[in-house]
Each structure stands twice: as structure tokens, then as C-alpha cells.
Amino acid sequence: MMKLSNITKVYGKGSLEVPVLHGIDLTIEDGEFVAIMGPSGSGKSTLMNIIGFLDYPSSGTYELNGEQIASAKESILAKLRNEHVGFVFQQFFMFPRDNAIKNVASPLVYAGVSKRERTSRAKDLLVKVGLGDRMKHLPNQLSGGQKQRVAIARALVNNPTILLADEPTGALDSNTSGQIMKLFTQLNEEGKTVIIVTHEEEIAAYAKRIITIKDGRITDDRRVTS
Amino acid sequence: MNIWESFKIALSSIWNHKIRSILTMLGIIIGVAAVIIIVAIGQGTKKQMTNELFSTDKNAIQIYYEYIPPEGETEMFWQEPELTSEDIQTLAEVPGVKAVVATNQGWGMMTHDDEQGEMQITGVGAEFFPARDIKVVEGRALYAADNDGLNRVVLIDTIAREKFFKETETPIGEIINLNDNPYKVVGVYESPLPEQFRNTETGEMLMPRSVISMMFGNREIEQLSVIASDPENISETGRLAADTLTTEKGLEDGKYSTNDFEDYERELNTMISLLTLLIGSIAGISLLVGGIGVMNIMLVSVTERTREIGLRKAIGATRRKILLQFLIESITLTSLGGLIGIGLAAVGSILVSKFSPITATVSPLIVLIGVSFSALIGIIFGMLPANKASKLSPIEALRYE
Numbered sequence A: 001m002m003k004l005s006n007i008t009k010v011y012g013k014g015s016l017e018v019p020v021l022h023g024i025d026l027t028i029e030d031g032e033f034v035a036i037m038g039p040s041g042s043g044k045s046t047l048m049n050i051i052g053f054l055d056y057p058s059s060g061t062y063e064l065n066g067e068q069i070a071s072a073k074e075s076i077l078a079k080l081r082n083e084h085v086g087f088v089f090q091q092f093f094m095f096p097r098d099n100a101i102k103n104v105a106s107p108l109v110y111a112g113v114s115k116r117e118r119t120s121r122a123k124d125l126l127v128k129v130g131l132g133d134r135m136k137h138l139p140n141q142l143s144g145g146q147k148q149r150v151a152i153a154r155a156l157v158n159n160p161t162i163l164l165a166d167e168p169t170g171a172l173d174s175n176t177s178g179q180i181m182k183l184f185t186q187l188n189e190e191g192k193t194v195i196i197v198t199h200e201e202e203i204a205a206y207a208k209r210i211i212t213i214k215d216g217r218i219t220d221d222r223r224v225t226s
Numbered sequence B: 001m002n003i004w005e006s007f008k009i010a011l012s013s014i015w016n017h018k019i020r021s022i023l024t025m026l027g028i029i030i031g032v033a034a035v036i037i038i039v040a041i042g043q044g045t046k047k048q049m050t051n052e053l054f055s056t057d058k059n060a061i062q063i064y065y066e067y068i069p070p071e072g073e074t075e076m077f078w079q080e081p082e083l084t085s086e087d088i089q090t091l092a093e094v095p096g097v098k099a100v101v102a103t104n105q106g107w108g109m110m111t112h113d114d115e116q117g118e119m120q121i122t123g124v125g126a127e128f129f130p131a132r133d134i135k136v137v138e139g140r141a142l143y144a145a146d147n148d149g150l151n152r153v154v155l156i157d158t159i160a161r162e163k164f165f166k167e168t169e170t171p172i173g174e175i176i177n178l179n180d181n182p183y184k185v186v187g188v189y190e191s192p193l194p195e196q197f198r199n200t201e202t203g204e205m206l207m208p209r210s211v212i213s214m215m216f217g218n219r220e221i222e223q224l225s226v227i228a229s230d231p232e233n234i235s236e237t238g239r240l241a242a243d244t245l246t247t248e249k250g251l252e253d254g255k256y257s258t259n260d261f262e263d264y265e266r267e268l269n270t271m272i273s274l275l276t277l278l279i280g281s282i283a284g285i286s287l288l289v290g291g292i293g294v295m296n297i298m299l300v301s302v303t304e305r306t307r308e309i310g311l312r313k314a315i316g317a318t319r320r321k322i323l324l325q326f327l328i329e330s331i332t333l334t335s336l337g338g339l340i341g342i343g344l345a346a347v348g349s350i351l352v353s354k355f356s357p358i359t360a361t362v363s364p365l366i367v368l369i370g371v372s373f374s375a376l377i378g379i380i381f382g383m384l385p386a387n388k389a390s391k392l393s394p395i396e397a398l399r400y401e
Helices: A044-051 A076-084 A100-111 A115-128 A144-156 A174-189 B003-016 B016-055 B085-092 B128-132 B146-148 B157-164 B209-216 B231-249 B259-306 B305-316 B319-355 B364-388 B395-397
Strands: A002-011 A018-028 A035-036 A058-065 A083-090 A162-167 A191-197 A209-214 A217-223 B061-069 B097-112 B117-126 B135-139 B153-157 B175-178 B181-190 B205-209 B223-228 B254-258
Touching: A002 A044, A002 A217, A002 B097, A002 B395, A018 A044, A035 A044, A035 A174, A044 A162, A044 A191, A044 B364, A076 A100, A076 B305, A076 B319, A100 A144, A115 A144, A144 A162, A144 A174, A162 A174, A174 A191, A174 B259, B003 B016, B003 B319, B003 B364, B016 B259, B016 B364, B061 B231, B085 B097, B085 B223, B085 B231, B097 B128, B097 B157, B097 B209, B097 B231, B117 B157, B153 B157, B153 B175, B157 B181, B157 B205, B181 B395, B205 B209, B223 B231, B231 B254, B259 B319, B259 B364, B305 B319, B305 B364, B305 B395, B319 B364
Parallel strands: A035 A191, A035 A209, A083 A162, A162 A191, B117 B205, B153 B181
Antiparallel strands: A002 A018, A002 A058, A209 A217, B061 B223, B061 B254, B097 B117, B097 B175, B097 B223, B135 B181, B153 B205, B175 B181
16 A cells, blocks of 8 residues: 655755645555546656655655655665566667567566576566567567567566556557557456556546646546446 | 676677777777786896896806005005915805805917917816816816916817817817917817807817916906805805905905895896886876776766666666676776787787797786776776766656657
8 A cells, every 4th residue: 555645846956946746645555546647747757756666755755555665765765666566668668689588577687586587487477468479579679569568567577566657558559558558457457556647538547546636736536436 | 686697788788889899998908918018028128137147157246356545545556466275265165155266367369270269268277167067078177286287288168179170180188379389178168158258259268277377477366256055145145255355365455345246136127127117107097098988988878878777777776786787897898908908918928029039928917917907997987987877866867868
């Protein structure tokens, strides 16, 4: 369970200060499928970065499974990123010279998993995301949708509890987007907490809870009953 | 992630930018190769010069007379005191002295049959032969009796034998003329002098020094040297012998001293070391410049790979691991450069040794120093870029275009 209380984030200093988040209160239970919506510049990506331990809040508290982590050391946040979350980005972000297996296995390098174990886990996940026949391909030999599947496999490889996706379908056509969103839905049904940042209604529609942010404040938080 | 993993990532990153890596390494390669070759040549030269200067008489030390004018007078006619066989006997009893070699010199025109040539003659005693390890190849050496009895006998060296006598002829017992005086050849010896000091025209000869004194009017002992039983203590033994002789002769306006080879050797060493240091520091500057080149390229690499760094951080790399990765990359780069430099230096030393009289020797120690030094350069100049990489904020790095 994640509990964010009165989270603020200010970029810059002095007269150049740009407040991005104004006192966010948010609780997300394990196993939820959440979409964070909002126009660009609303602060939704900043919120996601704080949720995913990529950034520190300027003030407020962040409780993860009962532990305070808002001002934890950088090395602790790195460990949390490695073990608790899997990231999926709009631009995919692959290691361009590594094949699909190595890209998927990359977080395990920092977790200190042996090479054999890394390869076997990466292969299993590539099969799971439907890329069993593309394992040895380099990123530039894969389509956008295939790259995003590799990224999802990579996000899953260390068996995290939370999947964080920042505009995961932003660079994909609608058909491919639908496939990727079905994959997220399936993963959520298997028990993962899925948090997706998007500005598209159709994408948000896959989620069971939609949070809307405007000008750094939560303006709407509703649960979808299907 | 362990060191080996980082090392593999570093190697592949170097391999992926081959030309850039080689150009970056060039500074280190040239620097390391220059340092090692210069040190190798310096050591080779030192060895060679030491051998040339000192090997002929490695454990012999010359004793000479030094005139000290009385207070107030600068120069006046002075005469070296006459040395006698008793003095030699006294010197031979000085502790540490193995043998005393007393000689004098003469020049003479030698004729035999139709051959003629100027000969350098060394007047010696019987002790000369064992002390200087003279190899008599035909006939006999000189006896003490030859000196005492003023026997007009000579030994010629192998060069003179070749010039004045036919191969089939035996020179032993032959009478030769020296400045129109007859002498009997009693032996042939191999010259102990190094080739470059030999009189290759006509050769040289040995004669009882008393005979030289009588026939040429020289003093009987012109050169005096002692041979130490322990070459390590040659300087002390020489000094002790010289002092003993000074006391023995009761000298007031002069003394005996030694040519201290140790001083020469030390001076030579200092000179070569200074030269090596000088050129070495120029090479060191090349290494410094090479190091700055490495730092520069590592900074470029960090900027280029900002997104990669961001991604690595997002998937769980800590600052320390990013720092380590870039540090290992820069150490790998410089160490590789160092190894290539050592290879070049080895080839260079072989070439120098082959085409010049100097034997350049690449010692394992200098190789070790070379590798560790280039690795050290990698650490020093990799620190700043690696630190910069490790401090990147993951989101800013991921946003970097």
C-alpha cells in the first residue's frame, strides 16, 4: 500500500520557483489499476516519478507498506526501484546494443542475480509478452509495440509489486495500444498494482480507478465499476 | 553487479567506439611507451658505460702520488718518491689486498727478420701474471728472478706473434731487436685489454720492469695498483693501501691517493639518472596530456549516454554502481593503452638493441609500474566524469534529448 500525504513539488529556486504539485493526498492499495489523467503540465508525470522513487517530494510524507520513504537515502530509493517497481516509458528506453533478452534481464544485473538465472527469467517473460520468437533481436529490429512489450517484460523481470507506466501507448498506433493495454489488464488481474499516466480517455478507460490532476491538484478521483 | 560485469560493459563500450577509443588511448600509449623505452635505454647505457669504464679492472685500484706544495708556495719542482720492492711487500700485507701490481712503460722499435713496428712495452713483475690473469699461450711467464737478474727477456702478445712470426715458426727462444738491442722471447700471451684499447697494428709486449728501468732510464715503478680480495671493498682497500704507503714513506709534502672508481661510477649514475629523469618527465607530461584526453572523452561519453545512465538508475543502479561503471571504463581504457604502450616499448627496445650497441632492457618492474601508473591515470582522470554521471538525476537524465 502506498500512502502519499500533502506531497508538494517545487522546481527551481528563488524567483524561478515553479510549483508543480500542491499538496497531493493519495492512497493506492495493492492490486489496484489506476490511471492518472491530466493535460500536459498538470504535474501527473512528476507525481508518477515521486510514486516510483525516481524523485524526491519537496515536502509531505510518503509511506510504502508502513515505512516512511519521503526522505530516504538515494541508495535505498535505488533498491526500491529495483525491487518494488517496474517502469514502462513512452519512449521505450532500450539499451540499443543489447538484444531483447539482455534488455529484459538488465534490472537483474543490479539485483545481483546470476547470468543463467537472468537469461532464463528474461526468456520466460518474453514468451509471456508474446515475443518468444524475437528474443535475440536488437531494439532497432523491433517495432514500437514489440519494443514496448520488451519494456514491459523488463519491468516485470524482478517481480515487482507495482508497474508504473508513463504514457505507455503514446508512441503507438491504436491497434497496438489496445494490445499493450490488454497486457496491462492481464497483469493487473494477476495481482500487480498498475499505475498508468495518460492524457487519453480511451487508455484511462482500461483502469478501474481514474484520478484527474489539474495544476498540481487532484480534481477528481473516481472508481469505475464495470 | 560485480566488477567483472562492469568490466565487460566497459570493454563493449570501448569496442563500440573503436576509433575514438584508440585516439584517446594514443596519449597513454605514447606516454607509457616513451617512459619505458627511455628508462630501458638509460639502464642499457648505464650498464654498457659501466662495463666499458670499469670492467677491465673491476677489482683493481690505482694508487698514485699527489704532491702537496708547502704553505705559501704554489708550484715548484718536485719529484715523486722512489718506490721499491719493500714498499710493494708492505702494500701486499695490507688487509684486503690480494696482490700488488707495479708496472712501468716504454716504447720501442722492434725488428725481427724483415718486420718492423713500434711496440708498447709494459714492465712488470712476476706477480703481474696471476694478478691480472694473464694467459700465457706459449713459453713461460716472467719469474721474480728475471727482475732481480735484469734478464733481457720479453713476452709478446698474440698480435705481435702474428705480425713478426710465421704460424709454423716457434718464437720461443728467438732473439728480437728492440731499439737495436737484442732480447730473447720467452713467451706469448693473450692481451687482457679490451679490444678497443689494444694496439692492433703491431701488438704489445711485457718485460721485467727492472730491465725497462735500466734500458730506458725510467723509474722502476711508474704505476702502482692493488687488487682487492673482495671487489665490493675495493675503495676502502685502495684507500687503506694508499694511506699505509704514505705513512711508510714518511711523506710531508705529498701523499698517495687512489682513483676512486666509486666516485666516477656515482657521477656517471647521477648523470644518467638525471638525463632519464629529464626525458622521463617529458614523457610524464605526455601521460598527463593523455590523461586529460581520457577525461575529456569520458565527459563526452557521459553526456552522450545521459539517457542510458537515467535508464540504469530507473532500473535500480545506485550512484556507486554508476560511478564504478564509468571508473572501470576509464581504467580499462588507460590500462589497455598502457599495455599497448608496453608492447610498443618492448618492440622498440628489441629494435634499439639490434641496431645500436646499447642493450635496452625492459625490466618487469618498469612494466608493472607502467601498468599501474596508467591504471592510476584512469582512476584520477576518470573520477570527475564518473562522479558527474553518478550524480545525474534519473528523471532529468531520462528526459535528456
